[in-house]
Amino acid sequence: MVPLLIRVFAALLTGTVFSQSGEFTQQYLQRLGGAADELATVVARFDAGAAQAGVSRDAALKRLRGNSDPLAARQGEDAATTILRYEELARRYRDLVDTAPLFRPFVALSNPDWTTASRTSEDYRPALPVAIDGIVLTAAGLGLGWAFGAGAHGAVRMGRRRRRSA
DSSP: OHHHHHHHHHHHHHHHHHHHHHHHHHHHHHHHHHHHHHHHHHHHHHHHHHHHTTOOHHHHHHHHHTOSSHHHHHHHHHHHHHHHHHHHHHHHHHHHHTSOGGGHHHHHHHSOOHHHHHHHHHHOOOOOOOSHHHHHHHHHHHHHHHHHHHHHHHHHHHHHHHHHHO
């Protein structure tokens, strides 16, 4: 009876984690998209200012960074950092959007933006697995948990058999 309870507990725990990974990824994706959209506005404003001055983005950054005024030089560094951050967030967002919902948790986990993931976890609210990807992930988690429970039970039984035969 105990081995069955171990398997059921492991299956339920793993299934719960897997079922919620889809919802967490959806909330993470929404945050990424919002951050990328906002930074796109800032980058577009910078590019428009550079275009009005008759220079490219790179030339504007170089001019600001090379300015003798420390404030202007710092603004150039900040603008370059903002542009890089925007490109990174936009790439991660596109990677997730281009992935099937069933595989998004694994893609997000492979290379997360830790700042966004941390903020997502602070505000995360669990959801019931009513979408097909949530149901499939729940089933996968239950199966994996069952296998873990069976493996743990098998290891314990093997240890008991060895002790008895010794």
